[in-house]
Amino acid sequence: MKTMKIIHTSDWHLGHRLYNYDRTDEEEHFLRQLACVVERERPDALVVSGDVFHTGAPGNDVARRFTERLLDAQEACPSMETVVIAGNHDSYSRLVVDQALWSRCRVHVFGVPAEDREGRADFAGNVVALPGKGVIAAVPFCHPRNFPSVEGAPEENRAKNYFAGLARHVASVADGLPAVLAAHLAVAGDIDLRGHDRSLVVGGEECVGVEELGPSYDYMALGHIHCPQWIKGARKTARYCGSPRAIHFDETYGHGVDVVDVEAGREPAVRTVESDPLRRLVTLGGARGLPFDEALAEVSGATLPAGTYVRLNVHLGPGELPGPDWSERARRACSAKGLRFCLNNPIRTENPAGPDDRKMLTVAELKTLTDDEVLEILSNRHELTARQTELVRSLMKRGEP
Numbered sequence: 001m002k003t004m005k006i007i008h009t010s011d012w013h014l015g016h017r018l019y020n021y022d023r024t025d026e027e028e029h030f031l032r033q034l035a036c037v038v039e040r041e042r043p044d045a046l047v048v049s050g051d052v053f054h055t056g057a058p059g060n061d062v063a064r065r066f067t068e069r070l071l072d073a074q075e076a077c078p079s080m081e082t083v084v085i086a087g088n089h090d091s092y093s094r095l096v097v098d099q100a101l102w103s104r105c106r107v108h109v110f111g112v113p114a115e116d117r118e119g120r121a122d123f124a125g126n127v128v129a130l131p132g133k134g135v136i137a138a139v140p141f142c143h144p145r146n147f148p149s150v151e152g153a154p155e156e157n158r159a160k161n162y163f164a165g166l167a168r169h170v171a172s173v174a175d176g177l178p179a180v181l182a183a184h185l186a187v188a189g190d191i192d193l194r195g196h197d198r199s200l201v202v203g204g205e206e207c208v209g210v211e212e213l214g215p216s217y218d219y220m221a222l223g224h225i226h227c228p229q230w231i232k233g234a235r236k237t238a239r240y241c242g243s244p245r246a247i248h249f250d251e252t253y254g255h256g257v258d259v260v261d262v263e264a265g266r267e268p269a270v271r272t273v274e275s276d277p278l279r280r281l282v283t284l285g286g287a288r289g290l291p292f293d294e295a296l297a298e299v300s301g302a303t304l305p306a307g308t309y310v311r312l313n314v315h316l317g318p319g320e321l322p323g324p325d326w327s328e329r330a331r332r333a334c335s336a337k338g339l340r341f342c343l344n345n346p347i348r349t350e351n352p353a354g355p356d357d358r359k360m361l362t363v364a365e366l367k368t369l370t371d372d373e374v375l376e377i378l379s380n381r382h383e384l385t386a387r388q389t390e391l392v393r394s395l396m397k398r399g400e401p
Helices: 024-041 060-076 092-096 099-103 158-174 292-301 326-336 363-368 371-382 386-398
Strands: 003-009 045-048 081-085 107-110 127-130 134-139 179-184 219-223 238-240 256-263 269-274 281-284 309-316 340-348
Touching: 003 024, 003 219, 024 060, 024 256, 045 179, 060 081, 081 127, 081 134, 081 179, 092 107, 099 107, 107 134, 127 158, 134 158, 158 179, 219 256, 281 292, 292 309, 292 326, 309 326, 326 340, 371 386
Parallel strands: 003 045, 045 081, 081 107, 134 179, 179 219, 219 238, 281 309, 309 340
Antiparallel strands: 003 256, 127 134, 256 269
């Protein structure tokens, strides 16, 4: 049986700044490691499943870094095909501006699902054939309502119709060879969202059921979720490889790239090559937080490499707000140890003293509340009836992006 070897990576977020710290050297560090993995593994394809950049308007230096380092990876294995798709953080037009030049280097860049002149899906335009090895279907991030229409299919459920049509096309051209889907999207289900803004999957309107992606694939190389994981409830084919380095402090899991051996009709074999970060993101103060002075003492006693990013978990009592000089004091303490202070993270564990007391929330705490928690606060504060509560809930869902 034919086997296709791919390196699956995603969510690079080039140009990301962590609390205004520039991370250029960290990005270079990862990209050099990626080129070494490519040279050692010599894959048939490198698949980059979206969110190449952190913003839709990356600086010229960031865009140049992407170009130069991707060419380095390609030169490390000249026989390799590279497939890059746009993610929700990327500007598809910015990513594909040099598409014609990229194709001369065996790099295939996809910004949108391809369409014909009538605006219908052109499935062949999103498929890369690796002669004698297999096929890769490349689907960039697209809002469910913006997928091109499929001839003969109803206008509603455009995403579902598109993926069904693409799967049929892939089955017709794979000719028994391994088939891979590269896609940047949120899959519905029990997904580990640690480190993510939960608005990624709020309401589920932008989520796609893994069964809707189609049965034609031997491996689904997914991007969008930073925690590496197999999709639960699916046969073991759909996987988020995760981000290759921590973007935020709550991404406390391992990071790297996946080396995948794909064989038609068989479970894919995956090995994760862990990244060696140039700097680590460390939280002091424990999960429940410490009073500020005790958290500050942890900084003084910590043994961490110079340059480590530091977040302090600070415990707040009922009604207590952060002190006006806390950030400056923490910054000075970290600077004395050669560390990079990022923020004081307030954690409140006690309830207010009485039912009539208003709970004081910091902005950071407010952002962590779920819709149900916000609704509970509103309901209790304004004594909403059950009918009023459900009306507010429906309005919140209607307002989701």
